[in-house]
Structures are given as C-alpha cells and as structure tokens.
Amino acid sequence: MNRALQRGFFFLGLAGVLAATVGCGGGSSGTTNTGGGGNTGSGSPVSNVQSITVNTGPTAGAPYNNPYVDGAFTSVTVCVPGSTSNCQTISGILVDTGSSGLRILSSALTISLPQQTGSNGNPVVECFPFVDGVTWGPVATTDMTIAGEKAKSLPIQVIGSSSFPIVPQGCTSNGPPEEDLANLGANGILGVGTFAQDCGSACTTSGGSNPGVYYECPSSGCAVTTESISSQVPNPVILFASDNNGVLIQLPSVSGAETTVTGSLIFGIGTQSNNALGSATVYTIDPSSGNFTTVYNGISYTDSSFIDSGSNGIYFLDSNTTGFPACADASYWYCPSSTQNLSATNKGSNGATGSVSFVVGNADTLTANLSDAAVNGLAGPDPGTIDWGLPFFFGRAVFTSIEGQDTPAGAGPFWAY
Amino acid sequence: MNSRTLSGLFVILALPFPLLASLGGDTTSVQADQAKMQGSRLTTSSDSFTVHEIQASTGIAVKEYVSPAGKVFAVTWQGPAHPDLRQLLGTYFDQYSQAVQAQRAHRHGHGPLLIQLPGLVVQSAGHPRSFLGRAYVPQMLPAGVRVEDLR
Numbered sequence: 001m002n003r004a005l006q007r008g009f010f011f012l013g014l015a016g017v018l019a020a021t022v023g024c025g026g027g028s029s030g031t032t033n034t035g036g037g038g039n040t041g042s043g044s045p046v047s048n049v050q051s052i053t054v055n056t057g058p059t060a061g062a063p064y065n066n067p068y069v070d071g072a073f074t075s076v077t078v079c080v081p082g083s084t085s086n087c088q089t090i091s092g093i094l095v096d097t098g099s100s101g102l103r104i105l106s107s108a109l110t111i112s113l114p115q116q117t118g119s120n121g122n123p124v125v126e127c128f129p130f131v132d133g134v135t136w137g138p139v140a141t142t143d144m145t146i147a148g149e150k151a152k153s154l155p156i157q158v159i160g161s162s163s164f165p166i167v168p169q170g171c172t173s174n175g176p177p178e179e180d181l182a183n184l185g186a187n188g189i190l191g192v193g194t195f196a197q198d199c200g201s202a203c204t205t206s207g208g209s210n211p212g213v214y215y216e217c218p219s220s221g222c223a224v225t226t227e228s229i230s231s232q233v234p235n236p237v238i239l240f241a242s243d244n245n246g247v248l249i250q251l252p253s254v255s256g257a258e259t260t261v262t263g264s265l266i267f268g269i270g271t272q273s274n275n276a277l278g279s280a281t282v283y284t285i286d287p288s289s290g291n292f293t294t295v296y297n298g299i300s301y302t303d304s305s306f307i308d309s310g311s312n313g314i315y316f317l318d319s320n321t322t323g324f325p326a327c328a329d330a331s332y333w334y335c336p337s338s339t340q341n342l343s344a345t346n347k348g349s350n351g352a353t354g355s356v357s358f359v360v361g362n363a364d365t366l367t368a369n370l371s372d373a374a375v376n377g378l379a380g381p382d383p384g385t386i387d388w389g390l391p392f393f394f395g396r397a398v399f400t401s402i403e404g405q406d407t408p409a410g411a412g413p414f415w416a417y
Numbered sequence: 418m419n420s421r422t423l424s425g426l427f428v429i430l431a432l433p434f435p436l437l438a439s440l441g442g443d444t445t446s447v448q449a450d451q452a453k454m455q456g457s458r459l460t461t462s463s464d465s466f467t468v469h470e471i472q473a474s475t476g477i478a479v480k481e482y483v484s485p486a487g488k489v490f491a492v493t494w495q496g497p498a499h500p501d502l503r504q505l506l507g508t509y510f511d512q513y514s515q516a517v518q519a520q521r522a523h524r525h526g527h528g529p530l531l532i533q534l535p536g537l538v539v540q541s542a543g544h545p546r547s548f549l550g551r552a553y554v555p556q557m558l559p560a561g562v563r564v565e566d567l568r
Contacts, residue, residue, distance in 0.1 A: 069525040094527075098544040129499050131543055132530050133517065173503040175541070176514045183521055195546060202497065208474035211498035288497070289547040308544055312526025315542070320565065331533040332524065367525065382529045384549060384568060385542045389528060 047148030048243045048267040049274065050074055054251065054374040054390070055260045058092035059185050067370045068185055070312035070378055070390040072251070074265060076102065076190060077145040078113070081153050086111055087145075092187035095265055096310030097249070097400045099191035101198040101233035102144060103128065103135055103157040107180060108187040113140035116155060118216040118225050125164050125215045125222060126157045126233065127171035128198060133178040135159045135189075136167040139214075144236055146190075149267050151239035155231060159184065168222050170212055189310070190236070192247045192265070194290050194413035196403050197232040204228055235402055243268025245405035246412060248275045249309060253395030256361070257372035261394075269399050269416075270408035280399060280416040282409045283348030290413065293347040294356075294386045297321070304385045305346070307398065307415050311389030314358055315382035324360060326381060333363035333380040344386070348414065358392065439507025440552055444487045465559050466490070479505065482567060484559045491553035491567045497546045506552055509537050513552075538564075 057068030072095040079087035088111045090104060116124045116139040124139045137159040144151045160179035167177050178184045191198065199213045206226050214227035238244050244267075251263035268275045285292045286303045294305035296317065305316075313333065319325055327335035340360040347353045361377025376391050392398070401412030409416065459470040467483045477496030484490050494500045503510045516532045516539075530541040530550075541550040551567055558564075 066522060067525060071526050100545070129545060129548070130527065131541055131545075131548065132521070132527055169503065170501075172514070173501045174499040175502065176517050178521075183518070185521075185526060193544075198545065200546070202475070209476070211475050213498075290544065291547055304549075306544055306547070311528040312524075313528055315529050326531075326533075330523065332520065332528065332531045370525070380528070381531055381540075382542050383540050383551065385529075387529060387542065387544075 045272050046242065048272055050147040050265040050267070051262060052095055052249070052251075052265045053260060053262045056371065056373045057094075057185060058187050059181060064182055066182070066185065067373065068312070069367055069370070069373055070375055071186070071373070072249070072263070072265075072309055072390060072393070073186065074146070074190065076104075076188070078104070078109075078111070078142040078156075079145070080111060080113060081141050081143050083143070090187050094186040094189045094310060095249070096189050096191050096308070097193050097247070097398075098306065098308030098310040099128075099130065099189065099198065100193045100195040100235035101128070101157060101191040102142075102154065102188065102236050103137075103159050103191070103233075104188035105159050105181060105184060105186075106137060106161040109158060113142050113156075113158065115140055116231065118214075118227075120216055120218070122216040122218040123164070124225070124227065124231070125217045127168070127174065127213055127215060128157060128233075129174040129211075129213070130178070133175045133183070134167075134171055135184070136164070136171055136177050136179060137161045138164055138217075139231075139233060146236075147265075147267065149237075149240045149243060151236040154236050154239055155233045156236075157233055159188075164217055164222070166222075168215065170224065171215075191310075192235060192237055192400065193308075194285060194400060194403055194415075195235060196238050196405070197229055197234045199227065199232055201229070203232060237267060238402060238405065240267060243271045243275075244402075245269050245271070245407050246399060246401035248397060248399050249393055250397045251390075251393045251395070254374045254376040254391070256376060257366050257369065258374045259372055261374045263393075269401055275399075277399065277407070277409055277416055280397065281352050281354050282350065282414050282416040283346055283352050283354070284350040284410075284414040286349060287403055287413055292349065292415070295345040295347065296386065300347075301384070301386055305388065306386075307388040307392060307400070309390050309393055311387050313363075313378035313380055313389045314360070314391050315380050315385075315387040315389060317386065318381045318383045322360075322381075324379075327363050330363060331381075333367075333378065334360055335362045335364050336360060337362065339377060350414075356388075356392075439505065440489055440492050440509050441554055441557070442489050442507055444483060444489075465562050473500070480567075482553075484557060486559075488557055490557035490559070491551065493549075493551045493567055495549040497548070499541075499548050499550075506539070509539075509552070509554075512537055513539050 060067040075091040215222040216225040248266040324334040360379040399416035403413040482491040532539040539552040
C-alpha cells in the first residue's frame with residue numbers, strides 16, 4: 001500500500017473515534033513528559049535509534065518474583081491524540097518481531113486514551129491470539145513517540161481494561177488470557193513484525209472466514225465484528241513519517257548467561273546512514289504465513305520457521321529429531337549434558353541461503369541464576385517448526401521489513417542479517 | 418507421514434459438510450459437533466487409525482485421529498488462527514488452560530507451548546497468522562502408532 005493511500009485510510013479510521021476513553025488503570029506511576037523528540041522538518045533526519053535492554057523485566061521483583069529471561073525491553077511514550085502534555089512514558093515494553101501492533105496493559109496506563117468505536121457506534125474490543133495465550137481489551141487511539149519517531153492517531157490495544165472485564169468464550173477458546181502483569185510479564189508488547197496490521201484482510205470479512213479477532217461490545221454483550229484495515233491495530237512503524245519500512249535490531253554477542261545487555265532498535269531500512277542493509281543477506285518470506293524455510297540435519301522445514309525476538313529461546317523440533325533431552329523439570333526446554341554448537345541453513349523464498357551457527361546449552365544450568373537475563377543457549381522443543389527467538393539476535397544485526405513497504409532491496413516482507 | 422503409515426491408506430469420501438469431534442470423544446460425538454467449522458472433510462484410513470481432515474473456512478486445517486476402538490486419540494491443526502481449542506480439546510480443555518497458566522509462572526518469558534501431563538500432551542507453536550499444534554492422550558494411542566505420525 002502506498003503512503004497516500006495509508007493516510008487516506010488513516011483519516012477514515014479517525015472518524016470512528018469518539019470521546020469515550022479507556023485506560024487509567026492507575027496502578028503504576030508512569031512519568032509524564034511533554035511530547036519527546038520530534039521531526040525537525042523536511043530534509044532533517046529524525047533520531048531513529050531506540051535503546052533496548054535485555055533485563056529481568058517488570059516482574060522481576062516482589063510480588064511477582066518472576067524474572068524474565070531473554071526478553072528485550074524498551075519504553076514508549078503515549079499521548080492523548082493531539083496533546084503534547086497529556087502523555088506518559090511506559091517502560092518494560094517487550095520488543096516483539098513476531099507480532100504487529102502496540103499493546104499496553106491497562107494497569108500500566110495512567111492517562112485515558114479515546115476508545116475506538118465500530119460501525120454501529122459501539123466500543124471495539126480485541127481478542128489477539130498469541131501462541132501462548134490471548135490478550136483481551138479495547139482498541140484505543142494514541143499519538144505514540146519512540147526515539148524521534150511519531151505515529152499519530154495510532155490504534156493500539158489496551159489489555160485487561162476494567163471496562164470489559166469478561167473475556168468472551170469465543171476468545172478464551174484460543175487459549176488462556178494474559179490480562180495482567182503477572183501473566184504478560186511485560187507492561188506491554190511492541191509488535192514490529194513483518195505484517196502491516198495485526199490481523200489483515202481476514203478481519204475485514206464477515207461470516208465463517210473471519211478469525212474472530214475484533215469484537216463490538218454494546219452493553220448487551222460482545223460479538224465478533226469486521227474491522228477495516230485502517231482501523232486495525234497496525235505495526236506502528238508504518239505510521240511514521242519516515243523510516244517506516246521496517247526495523248533493525250542490534251544486540252551484542254552473549255556468552256552463556258549474562259546479567260544484562262543493551263542494544264538498539266533502529267527504525268527504517270536503508271533510510272539513514274545507520275540502517276543500511278550493507279552486506280546483509282535478504283531472505284524474503286512467505287507473505288501469508290510470515291515464515292521462511294530452515295534446513296536442519298538435511299531435513300527441510302519448508303515455510304515453517306521464523307525469526308521472533310518475542311520468543312525467549314530458540315525453539316526447534318523435538319528430542320527425537322535433535323537428540324537433546326528435555327529438562328526433567330521443564331518439558332519446554334532442552335537440557336543437553338554439555339553445550340552443543342550447531343548449525344542450520346535458512347532459505348528465503350528468493351532463493352537466498354545462509355548458514356546459521358547457534359548454541360544449545362543446558363537450560364537448567366543457564367537459568368540457575370535468575371539475575372542473569374541475557375542467556376545464549378536457551379532452547380527448547382517446538383515440534384515441526386523452528387522459532388529463532390531472542391538468542392538468534394545476539395551478535396547479529398537483524399532487519400525485519402514490513403509487507404508492502406519499499407526498501408533498497410525491494411518491497412517487504414523479508415528478514416535480512 | 419512416513420511411507421509405512423501411508424501404505425494401505427485410501428480415501429473413503431470427501432464430504433461438503435463439517436465435522437468436529439473432541440479429544441477423547443467417540444465417533445458418535447462427531448455428529449453432535451457438526452456445523453462448528455464451515456468447511457470440507459476428507460477421511461482416510463489405515464490399519465492403525467482413521468483420520469478425519471477438516472479444512473475450515475478460516476483456513477485452519479484440523480486432523481482428528483480416531484482409533485479402531487472409535488475414540489479420538491489425537492488432534493492436530495495448522496493455519497492462520499488457532500482452532501476452537503475448547504471444542505477440539507473437549508473435556509481436556511480446562512486441564513490444558515490450567516497447565517498453560519502454571520507454565521507461565523516458571524517459563525520466565527514467552528514462547529511456544531509444550532504441555533506434558535501424565536494424561537495429556539499439547540504442543541502449540543507458531544506466531545500470529547501462522548499457528549500449528551498437536552494434542553494427544555498418550556494412553557489412547559493405538560499400538561504401533563508413533564507421535565511423529567500425527568502431523
């Protein structure tokens with residue numbers, strides 16, 4: 001989609017926003033700022049570098065005492081649309097290249113954002129399916145700032161709002177809700193994946209082909225509704241004035257388990273001097289599934305592998321295939337007796353191939369000291385598929401391009417590293 | 418699916434109407450669960466089990482594995498969304514949901530699910546717009562059937 005068309009859709013979407021507000025959980029004390037950095041005008045590049053940190057996250061301390069391992073966190077500033085003073089900067093936001101869209105826990109929001117309303121004038125509430133559960137909550141609109149980049153009138157999901165406390169059965173049929181800090185492990189999720197919107201064309205259809213992501217919720221109860229592309233929760237990057245074709249994540253190498261590491265989330269691909277593709281290999285991906293192909297031990301897992309900073313390990317295949325036993329106390333992690341140096345080959349739809357070296361360590365050993373948040377070698381089973389989680393990013397510069405957005409290497413979606 | 422399993426398979430029928438059974442249920446429950454997914458169904462059989470494959474209108478492909486004793490001992494799925502797990506897992510759904518929440522407290526982050534209980538295994542993988550998974554009751558697997566055959 002070209003930018004002029006995007007803008008047109010975006011203003012149509014605005015018409016559906018009424019003065020009702022959501023949010024105001026009030027539980028946390030976010031700091032207020034006055035708008036953050038900004039674009040200084042045409043021709044002058046904005047700051048496109050956002051610091052990210054692999055740390056134990058917002059659930060490390062009491063009462064949760066559940067430190068995050070292998071999660072990259074950052075902060076975003078959200079404002080009431082049009083305001084430069086009614087703003088809040090929220091930290092502990094998980095950077096996720098495996099999904100698209102900004103989602104913030106209601107409990108972390110201290111400002112009230114306008115509720116999006118549907119074609120019948122009722123609040124739009126979303127049931128977004130992740131692999132390990134669903135997030136349920138209203139769609140609200142905000143002006144978001146991250147680094148010097150701004151996404152104006154950005155639809156986002158507010159998770160766990162007290163205005164819509166009952167998660168419909170049709171939503172929990174996707175899996176258990178992740179409605180609070182204890183279950184989400186983050187104050188929010190910044191989805192900067194390969195899709196331009198979180199749902200896409202399927203959610204614009206009615207009847208049996210609608211996957212049931214968007215609901216309209218009159219007081220009589222919630223029911224699945226259609227949601228136009230322009231009203232859906234988008235990858236916020238596509239709403240930036242520039243640097244809007246994808247992201248580059250840079251994290252340093254990690255040896256074994258380290259306390260914390262810091263890196264960068266850089267917006268744009270080939271738009272500024274700090275995000276050139278350079279010698280990176282471009283792997284185009286299947287545009288409908290968002291997957292590419294990985295060959296491991298001579299077997300090709302076609303269109304069933306993906307790169308996902310939001311997965312906290314490299315999850316691949318099963319014990320029978322890899323020869324690594326699951327941990328006795330954690331079936332979801334591998335526990336080989338010694339650290340394994342492995343390699344696989346990734347293949348793009350464009351025929352590009354490249355070897356990937358990676359490490360599988362003993363998860364029990366690697367997570368013995370839970371003050372270590374950056375762990376290289378954390379891996380586990382994932383039958384039939386290969387999920388290149390956060391450890392893949394250690395020591396690599398990884399580009400995630402957005403579908404339909406032009407780059408110097410052609411239009412997305414692709415990964416490059 | 419390996420060649421050993423494939424040999425002896427034959428297509429029985431392709432029906433335009435939907436069918437959906439629950440894990441652990443019998444084939445009579447299949448009829449009661451019809452009309453949940455709007456799609457087509459393909460049934461194949463081998464000596465060890467019968468597979469009902471349903472292509473839903475949402476693009477999700479579900480396979481139900483029925484033992485010679487007439488019990489659904491495994492289900493698998495793949496597609497752009499999750500299937501209706503409450504329907505598909507039937508009486509095992511609550512056990513599954515509780516196990517997922519319990520795993521969250523130990524997992525220290527997000528990732529694919531691998532629920533391994535004495536009487537239930539559920540694997541859920543992928544990412545938004547591309548999910549796949551498998552659920553089975555280990556004790557109900559017919560003799561000679563390997564988990565790898567369920568895909």
